[in-house]
Amino acid sequence: MEVKMARRTLLWSMIMGLASFITIQVYGESSSPAAQFSGGHYREQMQKMQSMKASFLRRDLVSLPPSSISPSPSFAQAPSPSVTQSPRVYHVTSYGADPTGQTDSTEALFDAITDALEGPSDGWLMEGIVNLGGAHVDLEGGNYMITRPLRFPVAGRGNLMIHGGTLKASNNFPTDGYLIDLSATSGSEYNYEYVTLRDLMLDSNYRGGGIQVMNSLRTSIDNCYIAHFTTTGILVQGGHETYIRNSFLGQHITAGRDPGERKFSGTAINLMGNDNAITDVVIFSAAIGIMISGQANTLSGVHCYNKAAGFGGTGIYLKLPGLTQTRIVNSYLDYTGIVAEDPVELHISSSLFLGDAYILLKSINGVVNGVNIVDNMFSGSDKGVEIVQLDQRNGPFKMVDQVVIDRNNVKGMNVKATVARGSVQGNGSSWTIDLNPILLFPDLIKHVLYTLITSDRSFPNHALRNMSDNRVFIEANVAVPASVFVMADQGSSYST
Template structure:
């Protein structure tokens, strides 16, 4: 007779930690049993490789069978590495003696300490609840390629829900992360700590993810990452929270699109090639440009919606520090309600009798005393003749147009702060 799958160690290429002695009720420590199941799974041989040196394990599955497993030590995947593996369907919870500086599941090989490379590839985590019990983090991925984290739930982390270092192409999708279980308005919010997801690697994709409590929702320290469909209400700006922090000064190369920053915002440190579009900022959430070495290049903040308190009148984009090296910056076409509009483009019209017309763009333009291009039209009402006229001043983001004789004039001016790399404005 075939034994019930609840007590089998494996069936085909499916491995059951319960069969190795794991306790699905969460009463006893299941660390050793899960590690033994992983060891057997990673010893499956197909004779094939994925990336060089990464053994193709042929689609083995670690099936947690809906159990809730308490662990006293991290579940570190076998040191020899491997790929084409699925870990699915259960809950992993840290015990009261779990080390507070580790993560529940760790993809790292001791070889990473000697030489960076790829040791794991095509590992999928699916339908797993990671409960760190305020002792460390949820999932640690290092020197790995093409890792998928799908339909997972991370709670009670004190460091990071997910930490990715080096490696390439980790995909996080349809996943929830929160230090505390809340749907907002939590009395503990000012004390939230930790980071939902931290990406210290390149070419990762975050899609359809909610981060509902943490000091920082998403921290990015790698290049060429793509963020879409992220909802951050992890900690309000009022309490010092940050929704998305991009902190690779001078080399960011990040795309943030179609996200929802809910009472918090985005902080960009010396952003270079960063695109922010179709994002909804609620509750005075805004974008802060933080100067580290004073450089901004290739920054687009376009087609976003900002809603806040008219009383606070917070700017939609704020400068934190001085920027001296600025090129290819576009802030435009943003919808604003109850906040102060900031842009790199200004348009206005002024009318009146006289010889001088002045338009002040200083409250709208993002950068102080910086105008790169000026265009204007001069319309004379009800008079014959054509007066001579010219732009006479653009300092302090204030444009002055003067004529050689008094007329009833309408002056329309458009200015911008956009300059190509190496282009020097003749006005400043």
């Protein structure tokens, strides 16, 4: 303590000595003494001197462990509000963490996180959430081995960041644990608010998962690389507004064509909550890329090549029958597709499906409502794979309403849609157009538009006679040479 006090005394002397060399020149219209000391230039010079003093103080204080900082009364009485009495940057090496990863850093990291959570606060965020003022737990670019999850010891905290390093699970890390665990319970609706995890590599060492977020609000996971998980890379339960962006996840580190792809397991991201977003994320190995069982989530710029559909993998699995409310846009499903159970309010557009990747609508209670699958590109290998398919093993879809599957660009795969167009020519009194090769749902046509054009300028009476089994039957009262053009729509309200 005496060494620290002597150090601060020396620093104060240096600052005051430096201040004595500062010459203040004030210019004003009046030459009176009062005018010389009342102008704005004097205040500017004083602010510069105070800022210089504050910078020296910050450098000295940041170099000390946060828990050991105890400002002297003279510092506390400094008039400038820019003087930081207790910097909120917690350097983990100051707590004894080993940045080489050779020894266990669990306790040191836990102590740094605890100090950050229990540090100075600036009022409240949501009710019950203390505002930590932007505290940082700085991993300083190190590689740290941990033997148990870094589970936050207290709840009700917000405005905190952990960033800038690597965490790796030890060989005895719990197989059901997560490297970073935001799952503390509290009496409030939310455990945490505005916690940011940024610029991290998380290596689960095939011993569990990467990040768990429970009942938290406005969590940000940004620029993270999560690998070697066996359960889930990122698990979000409850709460809402967790944003995952600019990140990479894979059970095995590979760039595709991995010889062990058939054995990929686990789930890269599991959203079990509402109002979340995944943007600009790559998932390069896992059995399931993204599992969603919450409402009103958005996916954009997602690239899934985690496990090919031919090997039993799924890129995106929407598991919320009857209330999907998911938007998937500008994404890339690379040899692995999308499965949606009883989708209600699902939008998929402007995405690329490569390598025979397709969309599967799975019947649970036989409901599909408010689904748009439009303006996508499908590219396959001419094996007859349909771009959209139905799984009705649990029973047929009984209610189909407001479903639009159309305007998709298809190469090397078979088109499926809810809007189909066809034509036929012949000399006779009846014409049949079979739209089964295009229409997705069996025996379902709700609207038909047709045009009959005769080549001999005759005007026969004609009518639509039947449209069962996805076949349109048109009949005239006399035989004529004619061409018939048909457009049929399955997307209107329909129930059985």
